[in-house]
Amino acid sequence: MDFKLTEEQQMLQDTAARLVRDAYSFEAREKHAKTELGYSAEFWQQLGELGLTAVPFGEEAGGFGGSGVETLLIMTELGRGLCLEPYLHSVIFAGGLLEQLGSPAQKDALLGDVASAQVQLAVAFEEPQSHYNLNDVRTRAEAVDGGWKLSGRKAVVIGGHSAGRILVSARTGGADRDEAGISLFLVDPGAAGVSRRSYPNIDGPKACDLFLDGVFVPADQLLGEPGNALPAIRYQQGRAIAAQCAESLGNMQEACDLTLDYLKTRRQFGAPIGKFQVLQHRMVDMRTELEQATSMAILAACVADQPDSAERSRILANAKFTCTRAGRFIAEQAIQLHGGIGMTWEYVLAHHAKRLVMLGHQFGDDDHHLKVYASLLEVA
Numbered sequence: 001m002d003f004k005l006t007e008e009q010q011m012l013q014d015t016a017a018r019l020v021r022d023a024y025s026f027e028a029r030e031k032h033a034k035t036e037l038g039y040s041a042e043f044w045q046q047l048g049e050l051g052l053t054a055v056p057f058g059e060e061a062g063g064f065g066g067s068g069v070e071t072l073l074i075m076t077e078l079g080r081g082l083c084l085e086p087y088l089h090s091v092i093f094a095g096g097l098l099e100q101l102g103s104p105a106q107k108d109a110l111l112g113d114v115a116s117a118q119v120q121l122a123v124a125f126e127e128p129q130s131h132y133n134l135n136d137v138r139t140r141a142e143a144v145d146g147g148w149k150l151s152g153r154k155a156v157v158i159g160g161h162s163a164g165r166i167l168v169s170a171r172t173g174g175a176d177r178d179e180a181g182i183s184l185f186l187v188d189p190g191a192a193g194v195s196r197r198s199y200p201n202i203d204g205p206k207a208c209d210l211f212l213d214g215v216f217v218p219a220d221q222l223l224g225e226p227g228n229a230l231p232a233i234r235y236q237q238g239r240a241i242a243a244q245c246a247e248s249l250g251n252m253q254e255a256c257d258l259t260l261d262y263l264k265t266r267r268q269f270g271a272p273i274g275k276f277q278v279l280q281h282r283m284v285d286m287r288t289e290l291e292q293a294t295s296m297a298i299l300a301a302c303v304a305d306q307p308d309s310a311e312r313s314r315i316l317a318n319a320k321f322t323c324t325r326a327g328r329f330i331a332e333q334a335i336q337l338h339g340g341i342g343m344t345w346e347y348v349l350a351h352h353a354k355r356l357v358m359l360g361h362q363f364g365d366d367d368h369h370l371k372v373y374a375s376l377l378e379v380a
Contacts, residue, residue: 139168
């Protein structure tokens, strides 16, 4: 199999890498994190102007029809730069749901603006009790004249504090954990009955808890058929997991590079500590984990846009498990090899380590995906 990038893919990777390198220093990131928005509006606009936010969308929406491989190239560079912008949640996850379930009118109204970074979306699919179970939905949608009324609470909506529209999963039928009966709605955060409690996550990006108190949603803001949204949510979360593995990969690469540079420059007993064999072995272990994670991230990118199947689900669960375990190992080893400086707030490594840990918990941790993988094994 040929793993070489095409000329167009290499240009895409170079564009993303150059943009992050030139516009997203660690000092700039810290300033962006302290703003009310929580990320750089200018950088978000640059992503749109360069067409990077349009890459995953079809040409009919003003996109480039890129595959999971193109998404991997962009997300890896965003991970290396610790970028705070909600690319994964707005473009990949929410944008994918809108492209899959949206009516022609809904797509015409929003998809082009999402692809050009003029509108930011978010997905409210988690609840305080759900713990990675997409079918555990207690938010209710009641049919009323002209639309629906939504009531309930959504937790940890990444990018929800600044989103122009939020895609909310709500139950239109069935019991709290039933597979059927889950619908998806486009909710205006400014509508009556909507309130948000915003906060920064430990790894930098902001999120919010979303409270819905009898929120009226017009009938034309329902995505897809009532009660049948769960398969699409699971499929698009799979695409988001592949993109998240790529972001983890960028963080792991940077953590390894920072650690290697430190071993070459930090001196003990009159010599660089990188000359000590035991530390060389630990550095090799880090690179070995990185190579394994790289292979699985590439495989996940290759299957991300394939039709839903048990094999696709197995590969994505395996990739998330492998990247989570590798990310945690690399983060821990990098901090150990750095010593005390590895934990200081002013040093970028500590932020890569926190980001890797938190990415490992989003969309399911390693234990969750190990169970998913085991449940999908075929018995001969």
